[in-house]
Amino acid sequence: MRIGEYVNPWDAAFSSLFSAFCGGIFPLGAMFFLPEQIKFVGTIVATAIAVAITGNLSAILGKSDRKSAIVRNVVIGLITVAIHWYVGRMF
Template sequence: MTETSAAISTRLNWLRAGVLGANDGIISTAGLVVGVAGATTSRTAILTAGVAGLLAGALSMAAGEYVSVSSQRDSERAALDVERRELAQQPQAELDELTDLLAERGLGRELAREAAVQLTERDALRAHARVELGIEPDELANPWHAAVASLIAFTVGALLPLLAIVLPGASARVPVTVAAVLAALTLCGVVSARLGGAPAPRAVLRNVTGGALAMAVTYAAGTLLGTT
């Protein structure tokens, strides 16, 4: 059974969101633990800060995604309710509107009318939702799925710099973490570029530059605070 283009698009969007969530987890946690490592060599302090940052970031991402997707879903449901009411009250006007929309997409007027009639007879609400609103009525985003996916993606990304900073000895912590983080950001850049159909070198450069800058700034701040 082949997937519809909408299903494929939805899956790609989820994958892209997962990669971006992991990317956020890597950069934010790496900046935090490297900054603390600049101020102290205490493994306990670094681990405590890292775990706190991981939990706060993951829960914040999950809450933000839940609110965002809930708002989107409420808007989509409201639009479907309006469309359902208009179909019940003004069926002929809605048929004319669907015909116009199909004609604007390149169909001849007669063919557009015939297609509009057939789509309306089959499922009028679905036809208007897809053509007019760009919504799949049976595939509205689930806010709980989005929240859990964001929490998991952020946590997976955050674990890498956290483990990289606490497992090595004091002298190797920062170099090992920087190397691991830059490698992970390179991979995230390549994957996100592939999913988005964009050039990989540019995405990798942005990703690596942003991560390196974040770690450099927080390490400098941590070193300064640790010294003073």
């Protein structure tokens, strides 16, 4: 970006909406289509795959190290899954 250029907030909003939708397809599919016996683990694996893909894409678009982006996304994604699971168990 050059000085004076900006990101259109509507473009950013729709980009975030589209990204969240695409990233949620894997875990949602696992929750709906996997057998009950492997649904829990399968959803975690599907989430790890989804965040690995987004880490890879972000590294490609940002022209940065792909391995570190993927590892960072997977670690943060799995921590987020653990937090959500724990909060869900509280209620």
